[in-house]
Amino acid sequence: xxxxxxxxxxxxxxxxxxxxxxxxxxxxxxxxxxxxxxxxxxxxxxxxxxxxxxxxxxxxxxxxxxxxxxxxxxxxxxxxxxxxxxxxxxxxxxxxxxxxxxxxxxxxxxxxxxxxxxxxxxxxxxxxxxxxxxxxxxxxxxxxxxxx
Amino acid sequence: xxxxxxxxxxxxxxxxxxxxxxxxxxxxxxxxxxxxxxxxxxxxxxxxxxxxxxxxxxxxxxxxxxxxxxxxxxxxxxxxxxxxxxxxxxxxxxxxxxxxxxxxxxxxxxxxxxxxxxxxxxxxxxxxxxxxxxxxxxxxxxxxxxxxxxxxxxxxxxxxxxxxxxxxxxxxxxxxxxxxxxxxxxxxxxxxxxxxxxxxxxxxxxxxxxxxxxxxxxxxxxxxxxxxxxxxxxxxxxxxxxxxxxxxxx
Numbered sequence: 517x518x519x520x521x522x523x524x525x526x527x528x529x530x531x532x533x534x535x536x537x538x539x540x541x542x543x544x545x546x547x548x549x550x551x552x553x554x555x556x557x558x559x560x561x562x563x564x565x566x567x568x569x570x571x572x573x574x575x576x577x578x579x580x581x582x583x584x585x586x587x588x589x590x591x592x593x594x595x596x597x598x599x600x601x602x603x604x605x606x607x608x609x610x611x612x613x614x615x616x617x618x619x620x621x622x623x624x625x626x627x628x629x630x631x632x633x634x635x636x637x638x639x640x641x642x643x644x645x646x647x648x649x650x651x652x653x654x655x656x657x658x659x660x661x662x663x664x
Numbered sequence: 665x666x667x668x669x670x671x672x673x674x675x676x677x678x679x680x681x682x683x684x685x686x687x688x689x690x691x692x693x694x695x696x697x698x699x700x701x702x703x704x705x706x707x708x709x710x711x712x713x714x715x716x717x718x719x720x721x722x723x724x725x726x727x728x729x730x731x732x733x734x735x736x737x738x739x740x741x742x743x744x745x746x747x748x749x750x751x752x753x754x755x756x757x758x759x760x761x762x763x764x765x766x767x768x769x770x771x772x773x774x775x776x777x778x779x780x781x782x783x784x785x786x787x788x789x790x791x792x793x794x795x796x797x798x799x800x801x802x803x804x805x806x807x808x809x810x811x812x813x814x815x816x817x818x819x820x821x822x823x824x825x826x827x828x829x830x831x832x833x834x835x836x837x838x839x840x841x842x843x844x845x846x847x848x849x850x851x852x853x854x855x856x857x858x859x860x861x862x863x864x865x866x867x868x869x870x871x872x873x874x875x876x877x878x879x880x881x882x883x884x885x886x887x888x889x890x891x892x893x894x895x896x897x898x899x900x901x902x903x904x905x906x907x908x909x910x911x912x913x914x
Contacts, residue, residue, distance in 0.1 A: 524750040531831060538835040542846075550848045551793040572848055609787030611716060619850055636786045639717070641855040643724070643864035649715030 552619050555598035571600055571630060572619040572638060580614055593618060604632040611637035676753050678895045679904050685888040692885035696878050703874030711867045720784055724868075727777040729876040733883055734770035734802060735837050737763050741809075742834045745827035757823030758898065760830060761813055762891035766883050768806035774799060786850060794843035795851035798836055805833040819898050
């Protein structure tokens with residue numbers, strides 16, 4: 517083995533060891549690396565109790581309601597399996613829409629209501645002009661009426 | 665050379681690479697201008713408004729190419745660093761040093777434009793999610809590489825120390841790329857990837873790809889310019905440099 521082959525073997529071996537170490541560390545910290553919990557995870561008790569955490573999911577269609585005090589907004593976050601009702605008094609971001617992704621930070625109260633201190637909109641990876649969006653919406657509506 | 669095959673190893677010597685780089689630079693600048701103008705034209709005048717984000721989405725024409733470049737340049741830098749460690753070639757280390765500032769610039773652009781987009785769209789400038797945090801670490805890796813190399817006076821030792829740091833940091837690149845797949849993040853998933861058809865309108869995609877090409881050409885042009893400066897600085901005592909028309913006192 518020439519010295520340079522030895523050096524390359526050392527570099528390759530080092531990188532492999534480093535990669536495995538990184539994979540193990542990331543695997544161990546798995547639960548700390550998630551930005552939010554889904555309603556299903558919250559229901560199964562994976563989310564921290566009595567502490568603030570973030571939940572993420574879709575805003576359920578037709579669930580957004582303004583409370584009588586005029587400031588608090590209430591909406592349901594769903595991952596299509598489980599749901600959590602969220603109350604938030606503050607300004608919602610521009611991209612906040614029913615049927616779109618959302619991430620809320622806050623605590624679950626005794627009554628099961630999630631009181632948020634911050635609400636962020638989660639954008640999806642789809643970029644399309646309004647006409648295309650319109651066509652997609654129409655197709656969704658058509659699919660729904662067929663089901664009914 | 666005589667049998668018609670280009671002997672690429674010939675260009676691993678600074679003396680032959682210096683004039684070659686000098687000849688290539690204007691071409692890469694011309695391509696930067698061509699791709700950049702076409703990309704900006706499509707980005708601003710042809711690509712349609714986004715259904716949800718309105719005009720604000722147009723930041724992707726800078727944000728995505730800059731993010732791609734920041735990751736790709738790091739891989740190229742680590743590649744040269746490994747070659748330098750393995751073959752003990754002088755030029756490899758110079759290439760790695762020349763790429764670092766451009767990589768850092770791209771990582772910074774990616775973070776900065778992302779923050780500008782995040783405020784109106786998400787509702788926040790910054791969150792500590794896996795994608796954003798790992799990209800920030802990439803930015804710090806570039807800065808650390810530059811700082812480490814400048815802290816060591818002996819160029820060859822600086823190359824070696826920098827190379828080890830660059831290689832260790834390579835672990836971060838797949839983490840950045842796959843972070844949106846492996847964990848829940850606020851950052852959206854990839855709109856364009858090799859494994860599925862892109863989830864964006866055609867003209868938007870074209871604008872983005874042209875801008876990505878422009879960023880590629882820009883990075884090559886700037887890095888070649890920088891590597892020429894590094895060659896001049898490190899080889900200043902070599903005879904061939906004293907013979908250069910741009911160096912020779914007239």
